[in-house]
Amino acid sequence: IAGITQAPTSQILAAGRRMTLRCTQDMRHNAMYWYRQDLGLGLRLIHYSNTAGTTGKGEVPDGYSVSRANTDDFPLTLASAVPSQTSVYFCASSDSGTGNYGYTFGSGTRLTVV
């Protein structure tokens, strides 16, 4: 693993089903984030975690949950998927210790809810 790994790459999901998007980083970054990317809306923050054991809500948290049991993993769960959750989901991380605010992004998960 180098950087951030997201899985799956893409998924077609029936409405009402539960789905967990996985995100793993190997950079020992403290902070991690989930964004969704929608045409014309840019990237919107769903949830974030400043450090292991803590999480917070972003701009569009409804219908999503996250957990941060350790530094490396930050899974995003859709408890009961709806078509409006069709999007491309990006996980990102940043090192809060150096003052460098650049994010490292994963390659994304393309989710289609039908």
Place this chain on the structure above:
Amino acid sequence: AQRVTQPEKLLSVFKGAPVELKCNYSYSGSPELFWYVQYSRQRLQLLLRHISRESIKGFTADLNKGETSFHLKKPFAQEEDSAMYYCALSGVWGAQKLVFGQGTRLTINP
């Protein structure tokens, strides 16, 4: 409210022509501003940050606090510059939470 606006969803210019991607922001504090780029089939990557005042791949961006703008410029466009560009602002919801603009898809015509 903190906000980043990229007024152009699509921008098309010819190779060798100057490029300017517009970005305006709204933020009550002292902003940290960034440009991210997403090439076709690749992940988002940081292009440049205003605090480093650097030039990457010929692109520059100057923070204008009076006009609350952070436009991205390049004097001579190249075909490999075709990509999706996002302007982003940090400082929201505590340190480091980036707020992104809507994005501008730049196409460089040969």
